[in-house]
Amino acid sequence: MDLSRFPRRRYTEGATPIEPLPRFSAALAASCPGGRGPEVWVKRDDLLGLAPGGNKTRKLEFLVADALAQGADTLVTCGAPQSNHCRITLAAAAKEGLKCRFVIEERVPGSFSEAASGNHFLFRLLGVEDLTVVPAGTDMGAAMQGVADELARQGRKAYIIPGGGSNALGGLGYVACAQELQQQLFEQGLAFDRVVVGSGSSGTHGGLVAGFLGNRIAVSLLGIGVSRDPDTQAPLVRKEAQAVCDLLGLGLTVPPEAVQCVGGYWQPKYSVPTPAMVEAVQMLARTEALLLDPVYTGKVMAGLIDLARRGVIGAGERVLFLHTGGMTALFAYQDVLLG
């Protein structure tokens, strides 16, 4: 598929590495049935560009290019108090000479603190122009439009980026990732039975579904929910994948079976720590010096670990874990992670 007709900014040099995780795989196997487990590898999307980057970097390459094409001077987006998406959007804005404003949804009541470390500290260091905190359940689209209207009254021009950068254009970032992955597997003579990825606002999972379908990549793709169970997450991902396919003019309908989701591991609530997340974050840090994050990749890896221990991800299976970034949030969860 040719993505070159879509304007794109580049924030990363080359492809993100694919690395084996032998010490982690051995430690995991020791707790799997019969002492045998999957062979786990990682694709390092935590090494994408933008201070430090993560999956949002790929989406922003297309979204920011569109903002610049439209003559915007300010990026407006939204997220949770420790949003990686907001932080990376702000980093892109700084790099492009744009201003940036957030609407922050306090999904867990009382979780916003002006003195917080982690991403919130970086919001301030990277120079966010303004942020508005709103309660859980607020219509975020309307709130961002309010910010854009206020800027328009001052003669400025906002470009609104939806939560997680997950619309059709943002999803192209993960079509590009699917193509990058396909090329790497070919060049490196690698093959995987399964790719495991976090599934939240759905641009990453949905973009990959579109990219796998469009490029005929036959590897099974499993999304582990970070905020929803499959009954609500799978339709969201399918809708995103369809929107991406339509934007690309692929002329195909995304079949329901192309979207595989598992739930449970995010509970009791989005961003709230669990013992399994703490185990996963500690295990990867101590076996591979790989830093996961407490909100997304820690819970996704907790899911992978549990599925392997239950034999759902089988012994000897070759699994590629997509590391979507987020390590800056670790610093806002210090007590929990060492407790």
Ligand SMILES: *Cc1c(COP(=O)(O)O)cnc(C)c1O
């Ligand atoms: C946003 C985010 C995700 C989820 O990706 P979506 O495209 O929103 O589904 C996963 N991991 C990290 C670190 C994130 O910041």
